[in-house]
Amino acid sequence: MSIVSGGMAGITFVRHLSGKMMPEKVYRVLVVWALFLFLWEGSLYAGIFKSMLLAPPTAVLEKTFYFLEKGYLQINIAASLSRFLAGFAIAIIVAVPSGIAFGLSRGLYEWLSPVLNFIRMIPPPAMLPFVIILLGIGETPAVFVIAIGCFFPVFMNTMRGVREVETIHVEVVQTMGGGRADLLRHVIIPSAMPTILTGVRIGFGIGWLVLVCAEVVAADSGLGFMIEGARLLLETPTVFVGMATICVLGLTMDILLKRVEKFFILRNGGGYLNYREG
Amino acid sequence: MHGSYFPELEKGDILSSPSFILIVLSIIAIPAVFRWLFPGLISTRSLKGLSVAGGILILWEIISALGLVNPVLLPPPGRVFSNIVYMWAIGFLQPQIVSTLFRLTYAFILALLSAVPLGILASYSPKYFSPLEPLVNAARVIPAPAWLSLSILWFGMGHASAIFIIWLACFFPIFLNTVAGVSKVEPAQVETVLTFGGNKFDVLVEVILPVSYHHIVTGARIGLGIGWITLVTAELVSVDIGSGLGWMINDSRILLDTTTVLSGIILIGIFGTITDTVLKRFEGLVQGWS
Structure with a gap:
């Protein structure tokens, strides 16, 4: 949960620092993805979905690194x-x-x-x-x-x-x-x-x-x-x-x-x- | 050495090679005679195709009859056709066909009902839909069969999980083609309708649907093709599903009953051709409309 929200803040911060360095399009895609992952993680955290049926993004990320x-x-x-x-x-x-x-x-x-x-x-x-x-x-x-x-x-x-x-x-x-x-x-x-x-x-x-x-x-x-x-x-x-x-x-x-x-x-x-x- | 779905068929009731060849020859000959009697009734092209298909079947039957290939690996076509007739006669085939077609049409109609309105909305209010584009693009790239495992987790084995992924397979081609079709609408056309006192509904019926119709049908044809592939995969994997042509193929494969496997493949080919031809007819409809 905190990873995703941290990431979102990070994207905005980098965007703020770099000024026009980051193209508008890339920024938008990143924000949409971050928002999506945030909602996904949050819904599991709040218990709206069972984690057996919808794995949280953080667990997926963890598993990916483990497999790599x-x-x-x-x-x-x-x-x-x-x-x-x-x-x-x-x-x-x-x-x-x-x-x-x-x-x-x-x-x-x-x-x-x-x-x-x-x-x-x-x-x-x-x-x-x-x-x-x-x-x-x-x-x-x-x-x-x-x-x-x-x-x-x-x-x-x-x-x-x-x-x-x-x-x-x-x-x-x-x-x-x-x-x-x-x-x-x-x-x-x-x-x-x-x-x-x-x-x-x-x-x-x-x-x-x-x-x-x-x-x-x-x-x-x-x-x-x-x-x-x-x-x-x-x-x-x-x-x-x-x-x-x-x-x-x-x-x-x-x-x-x-x-x-x-x-x-x-x-x-x-x-x-x-x-x-x- | 190999099992069979229908051991009683092994004992008799199989079309002998000469009679099968005779039947195929007459299937080629009757239209040829018709063409000779009433020129123009049957096209040369369909006659040519028919004779090539018949020639392949006869060659295959002769090769099998001479014992050049192992009949367990490649049964003669006469046996495959008698197997189809037999399965129909004992009432085994009908439920498989019905459940396969039910899954396909249900998911396909669901996809049409969801993808076309969403496509029209998406291209008419890009403000709300363009933020979703990255997500749609990512979901589009994942082939529908890759969702199968997830769909089984969500909906369990059975109709629901199969219908979900078939819907998913049909959805994106129809959706993307609808968006492309609506983008072909020229503002002048919309303005004309509005100037003559039409409302938004009139614009939809008089302009947007006729203009994008062709694209939507093309999307539907692509979607149906991918839907068939996905349907067969779903039926092959969900062994517990217990019905459908794909299930029949896989189940008889385990028994090494190649005859039933081939019957299933041929039937799927026939039904795929039928559904595609029906949609092609719809494609032709628009030429009269616009």
Whole structure:
């Protein structure tokens, strides 16, 4: 309780000292968070909620430091991240080329898209039990299911991006005597890039969701496993530690992906960005 | 070596490979003949998709019939379909479908009823809502399944905890899309309604809802997709829940009854397609409206 209120006073004091050093936006976010945590802690202190159902922020903080010290949190973060990145990478490596192929070939799209659309509608966690039977318990089913979750958004967006390439750009390259490789490298990939990257970001969101699903259902490590294990032991603070970690990691990766998106688009002339902002 | 939900099905009543292949072939052939008789009634695209799907099923059946794969790991599709029919006939399947769809629709309607009004309010009085933005952003990033453990602690195993996280999963896409949709409203449109003597309710009905309708439906479609994922996770984890297609899949997985596992996956795919198609229809509605 006192930590939170002290923190709030501290923020205001630092703000007062630094004058305009701290941007208004940051200050606001900090104050809202401090107020929220204060109310949360206070409601438990006053006995409005049971502490078994809603762990106080101070207990969560204490637990976080304890886990960091013991290395338990780091192990689970590493397990979750490696699983996620493996699935994400596989999905992108498979989805972008196949998306380009489907975008370029009308026949491929007409024959195969109904079947793919059906598979797309099956939630990846539903496949998990079947994949476990096929591939055995371990890392592979989780990675496979995450890859499936990431695959479709990237695939669909790549296909859409390739279809929306301006015919006139294609014709220019053909008139200049460019072959198919030139077309792919100079026209199709650059103009489809913004759409592909949007797909990557959507795929990231779905993959992150599926990662947690897979870990809650069937895993012996990772943040989802940590949450579910803590729930079984009624260790409510640990549940919150896991959720907060997932939140922070998700936010960080989302910001990173936004940076990557910006970098790639700027490198390709920034036409899309200008269009978006102007 | 492996258990089964329905041992009596193992003894007989399973579609034989030739008859299954014949059925699939006729499912492809009948629309093809129809198309030949009445051109324009069935599109070439759906016929192509149908024949690819049928081809995969026939190939899978032949591979199983030749004994190239272990039937415990990958049962033939004929057995999966007879399993679905059998489960329906003995009345086992209906309660699972009903409870899955009940959880989904209940949470989805709850999400629509809460997210759309809140979204409209949030974009119309940013003064009260912008302070909450950091909290909303943080909550948005936590995937709904991560709330599952907490939700079980709060509401116990059963319908309530599942409905809570499905609601949560649907809420944010609908809410954020509503906010985006309302921001597309131009002040001139609002002023026009006010000038002609309309009140705030008229503005809502005549301007805000029609303009943001498309965004709201898009949000609803995204939300429903995430809701399905979350629903299945909830049913897989809450073993005590005792009903639902996800529960059926997990329960039969423990018995190594791959046939029922695959039946469940296919049924979830079918119902997911149906709910998405229904929402797509709603998306089409607006073209006539605006």
